[in-house]
Amino acid sequence: MKVSRFFIFAIIFVMILGACAPTSPEVEEPAIDAPAVEEPVGADTDALCANDDYGCAVIAPGQTIKIGMGSPMTGGNAAFGIDAEQAGLIAVADADDLYGFQFELIAEDDGGTPEGGAAVANKFAADQTLVGVAGHLFSGATFAALPIYEEIGIPMLSPSATNPDLTRQGSRVFNRVPFTDEAQGAAAAEYMYDVLGFRKVAFLHDGQDYGKGLAEIAAATFESLGGEVVELMGITPGEADYSPVLSTIAAKSPDALYFGGYTQEGVVLTNNMKTSGMEDVVFFGCDGTFGVDYLSRTGANGEGTYHATPRTPPETPKKDAFDAAYIDRWGQAPGELSPFTWNSYDCTTALIEKVREVAVLGGDGSLYIPRGALVDAVRGLANWQGISGTYTCAPVGDCNIEGPTFWIVENGEFVAVN
Amino acid sequence: MESNLKSPPKLTRRNYSKIIRPIFGLLVFGSILWRLYEVLIAQQAYSAEIWVRLLISGLIIGGVYALIAIGYTLVYGILFMINFAHGEIMMIGTFAGYFLFEATKSINVAAEGSPPLSFSDAYPLISVILAFLVGMTVAATAGFFLEKIAYRPLRKAPRLVPLISAIGASFFLQNAAQLLFSPQVRDYTNPQAIARGSGWSLIINGSRVVITYTGALTFILSILLMIGLYVMVQKTKLGKAMRAVASDKNTAALMGIDVDAIISRTFIISGALAGAAGVMWGLHNGLVHFFVGFLPGIKAFTAAVLGGIGNIPGAMLGGMFLGLIESLGPTALGISYQLKDVIAFVIMIVILIFRPSGILGEVLSEEKV
């Protein structure tokens, strides 16, 4: 019976392999070969694609132009991914067809992990009609995904990956709209020292790369200005009670508590401060804690706290229209799930606009999108007016290098202070 | 067949743990003592009110851990399985309480013409009792069905199989909650009378230490529930039956005990306790979302093992102990709060090295472990 056992095993194995193989979509022809396909294409598209560094994405009639998005949609950070997808879907719904081709948002779950990021990137890379990625949301996933997009020429525009190293690598395809930690952290420290006159500040972060980078830079700047950093500590994210940490910090009687992290922890910290002997200490948040969710969940405790945004979110009609559409379609207010709603909309919209700029309708009715030109076009974003701000991409891919706006909570509303 | 050999025959050439254990223990205890000396005596960095605050928050969180840990222990004592989805049962209880408070909040009981007054603000006691009843009932129901669907068919399977089934159920419940209620983090709407953050003030060393109403409620209620459970297990017929089933299913069945029914009831009881813990969690911490059960679940499991899994007083002790370590440990040792779980786990490992069946765990016979 030994033989039959191996036999069955082998058959099943082969069947599984075989079942997977044919379903792989047109991967045997990488994008560079696309022009070689013997089809009656217009001469201009032929030359265009041949001269492009990465070749063309060819979208046949009936197919859609796909924009990818990689974000955690399950697990503890699911709120970020779901929010980004919901905003992105509205961006796609707002976009008009291009020569009769529809745009489609493909949001995939990367769990926020590097492993998931690489999986999603490989899936996107295998799809001929996917031309840009609004993401990934988390830096770890972005790191693992980046080399794959780099190879095939898919431009990225991330709404929230803030790790400074991402733009230090000299990547051609990676761009992002959020702040760099340097810009915000330094500005926050200066604001606390010069304007608010704090001399003793405790710095907390959520132990993840965004918050940690921010708090560390802020603390370093604050110290160099002459202030006293009474504490620089990480906390465990996702917990519901931080009063022990705060009680310990209260013993060092700081003027303010700076926090680098997101709304969830920010809200818990703010609420716990009132019962931990830090009633008189000012909570100073960052752009991760800015949002209506913070206001509604801290209530009176949130009064007098400071936060930051990339720049005055312009109260343009476009933003109002988006907010209305978001509430209408999803039954939640934008910003309730994560602070990156508007960024996600902007990233998707910007990518769609850039696709419009470079796409060419071929003689055969297919749409030709030169990938290299698209990559350069996204990097060339200049004075682009989104609903979360105006963006100009620096040569390294940081599209938001101006200083932040700080906000104070007064009577349950954010009021800009600079 | 039970061979109660406490020390196995020493036929080994070398007994590694004999050398390693004292060294390891000495190292860990030595460094703990050194850190304690540094913080408490040499630096005297923190004054009394800080310690009181830490103690209070440790006791509160410890009470919640203990309640959840009892659920693990009850199930383990009878089925020898780790109910990995127990944290999700707590999450369901938290959501049930949340919806009840939302409902009572929306009922206006004010007289004509006077400003609106919601039911929960007008009758805080009734709405809190209702919330606990609803939370416990819903969680108990969830526990009942969980056992019926995911575990009962596996009664005779190898021991690790129900564990995987439980992991699957945990995935399912978590994602179902995410899809039903969205991944949003919501706030519990407490009745005004027990708003979060309000409480009795103590003045220690001239500074105010708050004992919140919700915290006191959490702590006292969890102690009461634990006492109630202990009395039930020790004194009532059901408790006797549960103990009988835990010690030997076949014999219990021969004595006319309906084993399946007892197991079902065990899940109902552990679900109800988890539901109560969930509502407490919501009232005190204010957060409810689909992932709310994951961390407390893991922590409480740790607490149950720490106290000696299968042992009810052990779970209570383990829960309280873990809560206190988490709260006091980093400060007492002068270590970053980022590492509080590391401290908790290291202390747990050290305790288990010297008491391999937990603090109160019986020294199990070789067969049973």
Add this chain to the structure above:
Amino acid sequence: MNKEIIRSSSQKGLLFGIVMIFLVLINFHLMASTMISKLMGTNVLRGSLPEARFFIIFLVLYAIWVGWSAASREGKTIHKLFEGLFAGLIAGLTVALFGLLLFYMLETQTDIRKYLTALSFPSMRFFLLDMGELGILVHFGLFTLLGLLGSALAVGLRSQKVAHFKQGVKTAITNLRLRITNALPESVNKYGKYGIYLLLLVILFLLPTRWGSYYNFVFGMVGLYVILGIGLNIMLGLSGQFMIGIAALFAMGAYSVALLNSPIPHGLMWGFWPSLAVGVVMAVIGGLLLGLPIMRLRGDYLGIVTLGFGEIIRILLNSDLLTDITGGPRGVQNIQQPTFLGTPFNDVMYAYLIIVAMAVSIFLYYRLENSRTGRAWLSIKEDALVAQATGIDVQKYKLLALCVGAAFAGLAGGIFAARNQFTGPNDHTLMVSINVLSVVIVGGLNSIPGIILGSFALRGLPELLRELETYRLLVFGALLVFMMLVRPDGLWPASRPDLEEKGSPGLKEDIEPAEEGRSND
């Protein structure tokens, strides 16, 4: 008798009705209709509604299933038909009441998405088949009639004749196989195994070049979990040590390769191969350090300690304390790629590397299992006291099992880090340990084919389920429970009778016979 029929079938109907309501509350009816639509060749854009007719197809299938499962296996035909009809009726009633509620909410424009996020107006309208109140009737009618149809189908397909036919086909296949085996000369049977190996080898050699980078990636992930699963199986399946912290050992391998091959933070460029060796050694040291103090622990206490160990390592990797060494939450980037004859590895090369690593692991596992050491492990697992009495150094062998298992985990970790060119603390969470544990149990303890199948099921399946978008982990969780219920001994149980202790000692006698029946090798 009739009362019993009514009771059971109304229970079934109610259950199915409630499940349907649950599916609507999470918008799964949209997802299912989208899937059906795609299967039938009509693409549906993400975020847009499919056509209502596809939902009707879903409803039809669901309602037939209600009747099918309500019809009992034994009894009179008329009873079965009645059961199907009645279950359908009850399910239809439940769903229709729910539909009525939705209709009312639509009419009054009640928006409760604050609490139930999926209940949007388009989704409600879709559930009512875009027909308003008529949709409620359609639901009711469909469930009732198709419940009857379902039970009729059950009566027909479960009849004696069909069973005979099935049996006949089965016998024919067995006969055919036997005949082929007998007809072949002895040598073919003897060496057939090698022929199959060769075939497999050729397929494995050809596939990575043929099926594109995405499937290479998924396949690689599966392969790495096979290696991890083998490592865990040595600890859990062979020597009986309950380990939930394998992610820590995986992390040791991954971080060794990462830190020794990346410009930041240390700028060491040792190259892949030496650092892979370092990774394996580090993992073994990790296993040793973990194992030494906890040799006395067993069962679930061992499990929780190893879980704690895994968490400790993850938190430390992420902490401020070790940021200078490990890169902290930012992880390690730009990991240098291994080269083969001067060219850096691409996805095909990685697939080959993983295949080779997998093959080596499997080979080593078989050698170990059948060696003196393997026997010693198994005897320790069965009864440590008896093993000790027969002169086996229990602690030494337990430690050895931990170290050998750790070596496999380190190997997988090293390849993993280099392949992703990045690794961070999020790659080494508790979920990794739980996944590996599930791989081994779902596949079948002590069974290599089982572990391979388990890896496909646990790592390949979630990737293939990507079409289900946010529902994929929900479906995955349900499948996990389902797999365990249907195949509690694993997808491919080991041929050797599993001697692990079952539940409480008292239940042991009940299990033995079933065990014997399964192990028919």
